[in-house]
Amino acid sequence: MKIETMTMESPEYPEHLKSIPDAPEKLYYSGDIGIIEHPLIAVVGTRRCSPYGRWAAEKISEKIARCGVSVVSGMASGIDTAAHRGCIKGGMPTIAVLGTGVDICFPSSNRQLYERIAAEGLLISEYPPGEGGRPAYFPQRNRIISGLSKSVIVVEGAPRSGSMITARLALEQGRDVFAVPGNIDQPNSLGVNKLIADGAYPILELESVCEVLGIGVTEKQKIIRTLSEEEIMLLGFISEQPGMTIEYAAFKTGFDYLTASTLASGLELKGLVSLRGQRVFLQK
Amino acid sequence: MYSRVLTGSLYGLSGEKTWAEVDSDNGLPAFNIVGLANQSIREAKERIRSAMENSGFKFPARRITVNLTPAGRRKGGSHYDLAIAAGLLICSGLDIDSKALEELENGETAFLGELTLDGRINAVDGALPLVIGLRDRGVRSVVLPEGNLREAMLVKGMELFPAPDLKACAMHLSGFERLEKHVGCGASGEYRDRDIPDFSDIKGQESIKRAAQLAACGMHGMLMMGPPGVGKSMVGRRIPGLLPPLSYEEQLEVTQIYSVAGELSEEKPLITERPFRAPHHSISASALVGGGPAARPGEVSLAHCGILFLDELPEFNSAALQSLRTPLEEGSVSINRVGARVVYPARFMLVAAMNPCRCGYYGDPVKECSCTETDRKRYIGRISGPLLDRIDLHVSLERLIYEEVSVGSDAPGSSTADLKEGVAAAMSIQQERYKDETIRFNSQLTAPMIEKYCRTDRTGGELLKAAYERFDLSARAYHRILKLARTAADLDGGGDIKEKHVLEALRYRFPEDLMK
Numbered sequence: 001m002k003i004e005t006m007t008m009e010s011p012e013y014p015e016h017l018k019s020i021p022d023a024p025e026k027l028y029y030s031g032d033i034g035i036i037e038h039p040l041i042a043v044v045g046t047r048r049c050s051p052y053g054r055w056a057a058e059k060i061s062e063k064i065a066r067c068g069v070s071v072v073s074g075m076a077s078g079i080d081t082a083a084h085r086g087c088i089k090g091g092m093p094t095i096a097v098l099g100t101g102v103d104i105c106f107p108s109s110n111r112q113l114y115e116r117i118a119a120e121g122l123l124i125s126e127y128p129p130g131e132g133g134r135p136a137y138f139p140q141r142n143r144i145i146s147g148l149s150k151s152v153i154v155v156e157g158a159p160r161s162g163s164m165i166t167a168r169l170a171l172e173q174g175r176d177v178f179a180v181p182g183n184i185d186q187p188n189s190l191g192v193n194k195l196i197a198d199g200a201y202p203i204l205e206l207e208s209v210c211e212v213l214g215i216g217v218t219e220k221q222k223i224i225r226t227l228s229e230e231e232i233m234l235l236g237f238i239s240e241q242p243g244m245t246i247e248y249a250a251f252k253t254g255f256d257y258l259t260a261s262t263l264a265s266g267l268e269l270k271g272l273v274s275l276r277g278q279r280v281f282l283q284k
Numbered sequence: 285m286y287s288r289v290l291t292g293s294l295y296g297l298s299g300e301k302t303w304a305e306v307d308s309d310n311g312l313p314a315f316n317i318v319g320l321a322n323q324s325i326r327e328a329k330e331r332i333r334s335a336m337e338n339s340g341f342k343f344p345a346r347r348i349t350v351n352l353t354p355a356g357r358r359k360g361g362s363h364y365d366l367a368i369a370a371g372l373l374i375c376s377g378l379d380i381d382s383k384a385l386e387e388l389e390n391g392e393t394a395f396l397g398e399l400t401l402d403g404r405i406n407a408v409d410g411a412l413p414l415v416i417g418l419r420d421r422g423v424r425s426v427v428l429p430e431g432n433l434r435e436a437m438l439v440k441g442m443e444l445f446p447a448p449d450l451k452a453c454a455m456h457l458s459g460f461e462r463l464e465k466h467v468g469c470g471a472s473g474e475y476r477d478r479d480i481p482d483f484s485d486i487k488g489q490e491s492i493k494r495a496a497q498l499a500a501c502g503m504h505g506m507l508m509m510g511p512p513g514v515g516k517s518m519v520g521r522r523i524p525g526l527l528p529p530l531s532y533e534e535q536l537e538v539t540q541i542y543s544v545a546g547e548l549s550e551e552k553p554l555i556t557e558r559p560f561r562a563p564h565h566s567i568s569a570s571a572l573v574g575g576g577p578a579a580r581p582g583e584v585s586l587a588h589c590g591i592l593f594l595d596e597l598p599e600f601n602s603a604a605l606q607s608l609r610t611p612l613e614e615g616s617v618s619i620n621r622v623g624a625r626v627v628y629p630a631r632f633m634l635v636a637a638m639n640p641c642r643c644g645y646y647g648d649p650v651k652e653c654s655c656t657e658t659d660r661k662r663y664i665g666r667i668s669g670p671l672l673d674r675i676d677l678h679v680s681l682e683r684l685i686y687e688e689v690s691v692g693s694d695a696p697g698s699s700t701a702d703l704k705e706g707v708a709a710a711m712s713i714q715q716e717r718y719k720d721e722t723i724r725f726n727s728q729l730t731a732p733m734i735e736k737y738c739r740t741d742r743t744g745g746e747l748l749k750a751a752y753e754r755f756d757l758s759a760r761a762y763h764r765i766l767k768l769a770r771t772a773a774d775l776d777g778g779g780d781i782k783e784k785h786v787l788e789a790l791r792y793r794f795p796e797d798l799m800k
Contacts, residue, residue, distance in 0.1 A: 243649065247491055248688045257490035258788070265787040269751055276647060277509070277680030277795065278491050 001118065003030050003102055003129050012036070020147040020173045024126040027144075030102045031122035035093050038070040039215060042145045042170075043086075044163050045079025045155035046188050053079055053156035053188065056180050058086035060153060060209055065090025067210045070121075072097060072149050074141065075114065077107050079155045079163075084113055084121075093121040097145045099138040101131040124148075139165050146170035151213060153178045153203065157191035164191050167200070178203055178213065223270050230255070234263045238273055238280055245278040285309075287374040290391040290423065291367035292414040293352075293359050296579065296619075296626025297540050299410075299417020301391065303353045304364060306371030311347035317368070319352030322360040331399045332369045339403035339451045344376040358624065360578065363408040366397030366427065369450055370457060379458045388457075394418050395453075397429045403450040407431025409546040412539050415439050415468075427453060427463065434553035435543055438536055439468040470532055480525040480560075484699035485518070488689075492519050495679040495792065497703040500526040501710035502726035502771035505612065505634040505674060507597070509795070510681030511644045511651075516637035519681075520593045523635055524560045525700040526707050527590070534589045537629060541588055544628075545581050559590030559632075565599040569607040579619045579626045584611045587632035597638040598666040605671055608634070612674040615728070633727075634675065638667075648683055676727055676764045677792040710774040717778075726771045731763065738766040740781040747786045755793065765789045 006013050007026050012033050017023055043061050045053060057079045061071045064087075071087035073080040075096035087094040094117060100106045102123040105114040117123055126144065127137065142165050146152050152170040154177065157163030170177050179200040182189025196202045203209055227235065237253050238244075244252075250260035264280050267273045274283045286307045293302040315329045336343045350368050352359055374380060374388075387393065396414060397405040411432035416439055418426060425443035428436060433446040445463040447453040455461040483493055492508070496519055499506040508516045530538060538555045542548050548555075563572065563583045574582030584592060594600060611617050611630035618627045640646040641660040646653040655663070714725055717737060723729065729737060740748060748769075752762055766781070768789035773781045 245491070245682055245684065245688055247488060250490075258494060261491065261494070261791055262784045262787045265791045266783075269747065269754060269787070269790065271754070275791070278682045279649075 001030055001103055003028055004033070005029075006033075014148065016150075017144070017147045020143065022143060023147065024144060027124055027126055028102050028128060029122060029124045030118055032093065032120075033122065035070055035095055035122045036148070038092070039068065040072050040095065040149045041069050041213065041215070042072040042149035042152040042166070043079070043083035043155060044073055044142075044145060044152065044157075044166050045083075045192075046157045046161055046163055047076050047078035047080075048188065049078040049082070049156050050182075050186060050188060053180075053182070054082045056206075057082035057155045058089070059206055060155070060180070060203065061086025062090035063206060063209050064213060064215060065092035067215050068092065069213075069215050070094055072145050074099070074138070074145055074162075075106075075110060075117070076138075076162075077109065081110060081113060083155075084117065088116065088120070095122045095124060095148065097141050097148070098123060098125040099127070099141045100133040101125055101127050101129040103129045104132060106133050138162060142166040143169045143173070146173055146175050149175060150215075151176040151178060153180065153213075154192050154195060154200070155180045156182055156188045158187050159191045159194060161191055164195070167195055176201065220272070223272065227267075227270075230259070231263055231267060234260060235267060235272060238264075238267075239282055242281045243279050246275075246280055247278065249280065285375045285377075287371045288389055289367045289371040289374070290388075290394040290418075291364055291396060292394060292418050293357065294361065294410045294414055294417075294544065295357075295624055296628060297413045297544060298626075299414035301394075301418065301421050301423070302359065302364075303391070304367040304371050304395075305351040305353060306368065306375050307349045307351075308344055308346045308372075308375045309349070313345045313347065315348045315350075317350040317352070319350075319355040320358045321352055321364075322358065324360055324362050325352070325364055328362070328365050328368060328399075331365055331401060332372065334401040335365075335369060335399040335403040335450050336372070338401060339449065339454070341373065341450075341454070342376070344372070348372065348375075358622075361408065361410065362398035362406075363396045363410070363414070365399040366405060366447075366450075366453065367395040369399060370395050370427075370453065373454055373457065378454060379460075381459055384457070384459060391423065393425045393427060394423050395427045396432070397427070397447065397453075399450060405429045405447050405449055405453070409548075410544045411436055412438065412536075412543040415442055415444075416536070416540065418442075425465075427456065431550065431553075433466060435539055435548060437466065437468050438470065438532075438539060438554065440470040442468040444468060480700070481518075481522050482525065482700045483522050483703060484697070486515055486522070486697070488697055489515065489681070490697050492679060492681055493698050493703060495677060496523050497526060497698075497706060498768065498771055498775060498788075498792075499523075499633070499635070499677045500703075500707050501775050502676075502714070502767065503631075503633040503724075504676035504727040504768065504771065506636070506677045506679065507672075507675045507794075508635075508637045508679055508681055509640050510637075511639060511648055511683050514681040514683055516681060517595055520562070520591075520595065520635050520637060521560070522700065523593075523633075524558045524591055526704050527558045527633075528704075528708055528711060530556060530558060530589060538589050541581050541585050541628060545586060547586065559587050560593065561587040561590070561632075562593040562595065565594070565596050565601075567600070567604055569601070569603040572604045573607045573611060573630070574617050574628055575619050579621050579624070581628040582617065582630075584608065584630040584632060585617060585628040588629050590632060592632045592634050594634070594636040597636040598663055602666060602668075605667065609670055609674065612671075631724075631728075636675070639663075640680075649685055650683070672794055673760050673764075675794075676768055678794045679792055680795065706775050709777075710771065713774045713778045726767050726774065729763075729767050729770070734763055734766055738770045738781060740766075740769070740786065741783075743783045744769070744781045744786050747783050751786070751790055755790075757793075761793065765793070768792055 772785035
């Protein structure tokens with residue numbers, strides 16, 4: 001395993017991180033340092049998570065990864081693990097900020113994930129190689145997690161947990177904090193729900209998470225980018241006058257009927273419009 | 285004194301040889317007909333007696349027995365009269381030379397015809413399939429009613445002697461004055477375009493015209509859905525104009541069916557144009573697919589090689605709709621009767637029309653639908669899934685709002701002639717492709733054939749896969765789309781199925797949301 005270092009003076013040291021109070025002087029890392037240039041969002045939460053929390057962390061991470069974001073987390077068990085997994089699933093490399101030396105896998109049950117991140121992602125720590133974890137180290141590294149990221153999403157956490165520390169630090173660093181609302185009968189929900197009460201943005205639904213976070217492009221926009229000029233033209237007309245017949249749209253856009261009909265069929269297949277008989281509507 | 289004369293019996297469309305044996309004996313005068321003859325044959329006695337007397341012959345006052353053999357098969361129809369009368373004439377000493385008699389007894393000439401009381405010979409039903417059957421069984425010539433000559437002329441190589449009355453027939457037998465000989469020449473050559481209305485009468489509405497063209501190319505079943513007054517029937521009546529004229533084989537097949545059904549007349553002795561049948565929705569199942577005591581062909585067979593148009597599809601009685609499944613699947617109908625099973629071809633293009641709901645305004649942009657959800661589902665539900673599965677192309681017609689109407693009103697759009705060109709080309713591509721298969725059109729493709737003939741190019745295949753997942757298609761729906769895409773590609777000059785063909789075919793899926 002190749003371990004490298006960077007200091008505040010190094011060119012690869014992210015500007016973004018320098019701005020936080022108490023920025024680390026020196027960082028050890030292993031993996032592709034280029035990832036640090038990606039848009040980064042932290043997804044953090046409790047180690048003792050519920051199945052719902054694990055699902056939410058993984059899905060949200062996957063979704064934002066698909067918008068071109070790399071997820072930063074702490075590789076702890078529970079939410080952190082789910083966040084890293086989701087990011088990998090979404091096709092983006094992930095960054096783990098460790099509370100141990102980068103050559104140490106903690107918890108050891110995460111060996112597989114650790115190796116995967118070492119190979120495809122980036123492991124970062126402010127502790128020298130060989131350094132085992134100490135309880136105080138973990139809250140410390142949380143400031144790096146939020147410091148590296150543009151926003152922080154807290155999935156689950158009790159009121160005085162490490163995740164709440166991350167959220168507080170993030171606010172101090174001027175990062176946006178988002179929280180996933182939880183059930184009110186679970187102690188691990190109380191922290192996040194309180195965050196929402198204190199003004200964190202709630203993530204209300206999975207579908208719109210990328211828009212809420214204001215990142216990358218939505219899937220719809222991505223599809224629209226792949227459209228041909230003709231398709232854009234037709235789509236433009238449909239959004240102006242939804243519910244018109246294809247034949248009318250053909251007349252207005254200057255296509256012959258068959259072309260317009262085929263284009264509309266393609267747009268339907270891409271999920272952009274819906275066809276009811278001869279009438280064409282915008283798909284929500 | 286004994287004699288025998290050849291005639292024929294009809295079982296469905298298959299004409300078979302039947303001998304009329306006549307024996308006249310000393311004894312108390314009597315006239316009996318045996319050989320499983322039905323009422324219409326037994327009544328022949330009276331017709332023959334009067335016809336002979338009124339033609340100047342003496343009805344023999346002897347004990348006469350007629351046997352129709354093979355005697356074990358049921359027989360019906362009035363065409364046996366002439367053969368029985370000819371046998372009687374020979375028995376009662378008609379002057380006939382021995383060579384002619386021998387030919388007669390060898391079965392080289394057959395006799396068909398119904399006698400009137402004054403001795404004239406009436407046309408009979410089923411003459412064409414009878415003559416075809418007799419030719420196939422080695423009979424060289426037929427004496428038949430003048431009224432059946434036109435249809436019989438379709439049978440290549442058959443010698444035909446049309447007889448106006450019994451007397452002329454007797455003169456022909458005795459060699460005194462032969463009847464005029466005609467030789468069957470095959471195609472009639474005449475093709476009278478029925479007054480099929482033109483697609484140019486429908487202003488604009490390119491969508492439905494295109495759908496009709498596509499359906500006609502592959503003879504795909506087509507269901508039009510739309511509120512009252514948008515022109516569903518108008519479209520249906522114009523579709524026959526898109527199809528090419530009947531080929532000789534088709535003329536032969538179709539005319540046979542009409543002949544058996546008794547639908548030929550003096551004005552219409554041959555079927556030369558594509559059938560268009562539009563039965564009313566009160567039709568019974570047996571009238572639709574065939575049946576009744578005489579196992580007559582039904583509307584589906586009368587629409588063979590043509591179009592069966594069912595307007596107001598959900599209003600048909602459900603037994604009738606169910607009975608459509610077999611002919612749609614197999615292209616034929618078989619009717620079982622005691623002692624006989626008859627098969628009629630029924631390969632037709634189904635064109636159906638319906639309202640989206642009982643009041644007709646569901647989904648209308650302006651007028652509100654007055655049906656409840658339950659009403660609507662019940663209405664749609666009358667057409668069973670299995671029947672819908674056999675309709676490849678679903679298309680809806682919309683009531684247009686003013687803005688949309690004004691678009692179409694200037695341009696007449698495609699006419700029948702415009703559309704027909706593409707159909708002819710696409711049909712000849714199919715003919716070439718399926719020359720070694722039992723099918724003729726894309727709509728008839730079976731699952732293994734679809735694998736073989738519906739190849740998509742790479743992007744087309746990917747698109748199809750995406751559609752399968754996105755629209756949650758069933759395997760059957762998937763096949764329907766492939767078949768339609770095949771036709772769309774044929775209409776585009778053949779070759780592999782491309783992206784745009786799949787996209788077009790996808791437009792004609794059944795609107796699933798109506799079922800929900």
